[in-house]
Amino acid sequence: MKLSNFQKKVLRKIGFYIADIAVNILLKTCKIKIHKREIINDLILRKQNFIVAFWHGYMMIGWYLHRNLNCAALVSRSKDGELLAHVLKKWGYKVIRGSSHIGGNEAMENIVELLKQKNNLVITPDGPTGPIYKMKAGAVVAAKKTQVPLILTGICSNKKINLKSWDKFEIPLPFSKINVLYSEPIYISNTLTYDETSRLIQDCENKLNNLQEDVRKLCLS
Template sequence: MKLNDKQKNIARFLGIRAGYFLINFLAKTYRITRINGNYLDDMIDKGENFVVAFWHGSMIPGWYLHKNFNSAALVSKSKDGEVLYHILNKWGYKVVRGSSHVGGKEALEEMISLLKEKHTLVITPDGPRGPRHKMKAGAVIAAKKAGTPLILAGIYIKNKICLNSWDKFEFPLPFTKINVKYSEPIYIDKELDYDATSKLINNSELYLKKLQEEAEKID
């Protein structure tokens, strides 16, 4: 049966509603272990904000875990992004619509503005379309221009369903163990030139990959 536009809109609305309740319910069952989480705790206790970045494929625990830090997020303008937009809104995020492909310049400017307004920016640096585990510039540039530190988070999900998508999206199963290993805060000199900033982006990508591997090895 082929759906008309009205039926598609109804189906999308129901999917958004069901998706939020399902993910929110399951997330409360996860057994999460944080390594170096004191870096975040110390900054929050001091009233400081930051940029936290994790890979797109592990976004469910990533978004859930960082939702209570006066958080803001970048979500693509696609129809898939619409579902995520509503979930993050329910979790209290300030949501910016855009990506490196659509509305990128405007989205970056708004992210920098939100950081200056003391929001914590939560971002998947290889999203929204990859390549997988290839860090784009947004997280580093936003942290640099706003004068806030960058924290990288490797996330390992033990029991999950892996989708056949570009990011090998991981859907955590109920009561699964999840390890999150953070980097120390990375402070970025606002005066870094283009070449030094590009090198920092590459080094941050390698560092996040290392954190991801280390999170997988934790018992």
């Protein structure tokens, strides 16, 4: 059944009111195991802010895990982005609107400013439109400009639904087991050349894909 524009507006309005509540209820039923949690905890204890990056398809869990941790988030200016921005604000995020396609330069300036003010950043480096599992420059460039460590994050649910979207968006089923795996902090020199930075972006992409494969194995064990 094809929805009318009015029906879409009604559903979006309902989503504004119940999305964060629904996700909270769902994920509270799940058993979440965080591997290498001490990496984030140590940075927090040292009052060192950080950038967390995970693939777009796992953002439901990724955003939830880092709520109320003095985090900023980059969200597209699309209508779907409006709903996500609303949820993230409920979770204590400072929301920056923009993407690599629209408002990218302004968004990067805002990201750098917030990082310099000791906020953390949570970002989906293949968002908002893909291609899937291909890292765009934002996370690495922000870490390079601010000397804030980058933490790559693999996420997996043992029981889930994957939507037929470009990012294969993952929704964990109630009472599923979720594994989260952090990388070691990646510190990026601000003296890197353009070519060196491009190679590092590719290296981080490979590391995040390997991390995602490692966490999938943890889900099966």
